[in-house]
Amino acid sequence: MTDRIEIARRIKDLRAKMDFPQSFVAQKLFVSQSAYSLMENAQNGINSEHLLRLSKLFSVTADFLLSGNNKLIEMNYKNGFIPLINARTHAGFLKNMHKEDVMDDFEYYRVPGFNPTKDSYLIENEGSSMEPTVMSGDILICQTQHKLERVLDGSIVILVTKDAILTKRIYKHDDDEYFWTESDNPNEERKKEIKKRDIDQLLMVMGKVSNVLIPHREMAFKGKMQFFEESLGALSKEVYQLNKKLNKLKPSHKN
Structure with missing residues (x-):
């Protein structure tokens, strides 16, 4: 009987801490408010399904609800x-x-x-x-x-x-x-x-x-290659613009 009383006390304390009304918790357990109230008063037992739903609702472990052991924590955000x-x-x-x-x-x-x-x-x-x-x-x-x-x-x-x-x-x-x-x-x-x-x-x-450590030389090589590619691209644009200007300066030949 002592265990049931202690479990009921922990559930009641957690509900009060979360500022949940009894009706809200009862709805999560798919029971009536009066049935849930009997759980908090240790007059009704708690089955395994209710235990799992309560642990998830209060973000504690089922072990904490059963024994008060707070060394384990629920793994969530x-x-x-x-x-x-x-x-x-x-x-x-x-x-x-x-x-x-x-x-x-x-x-x-x-x-x-x-x-x-x-x-x-x-x-x-x-x-x-x-x-x-x-x-x-x-x-x-x-x-x-x-x-x-x-x-x-x-x-x-x-x-x-x-x-x-x-x-x-x-x-x-x-x-x-x-x-x-x-x-x-x-x-x-x-x-x-x-x-x-x-x-x-x-x-x-x-x-x-990451468990990957890229060698410094490889990083340096990739960086240089990217720099050369960008430089070649810029140079190609400059050559193209220069050719356009040269073509404009050439004398036109009329028949």
Whole structure:
């Protein structure tokens, strides 16, 4: 009987702390308010389904409700944890992303120095389109941007469509129905259009966790190659403009 009284006291204290009325909690448990009131007064027992619903509602573990052990914490964004969508689970996320409880099946992790919200995600990057900025296997720390007009030119984002999860740089388009996307990898096709209506979610990349350390020489080499490519492009434009001016200066030949 003591255990039931202690469980009832913890539930009552948590409800008061969250400022929830009894009717609200009863609704979440699919019971009447009078039945829930009996639970708080230790006159009614609590089954396993109610226990799980209460632990989720109050953001505590079932172990805390049963025993008062507060050394364990619920892994959710309120406690600093973020769901990880790794490469293996990309397809499942795309298939179920509109379901309310889709994130319940993912593993949760804490990132030191980052305070998540309910719209925060960890997403494992696949492919080489953003190398060397983002490597395959890097874990990207992301935040959902609900207002597309607030996205700044040149931001690194993850675009979630019904078919794919894409990591790109994004730029505004002359046509308001589109974005331009670019890859950082010079060996990939650089610029593409994407329709805004095809984007189910746009996630801003806030940072990354990487297990890849690129050798300094390789970074320097890639930087030099990019510099040479840009210089050659600028030189080609200057030569073209110079030829146009020279052609204008040539005397015209009349028959």
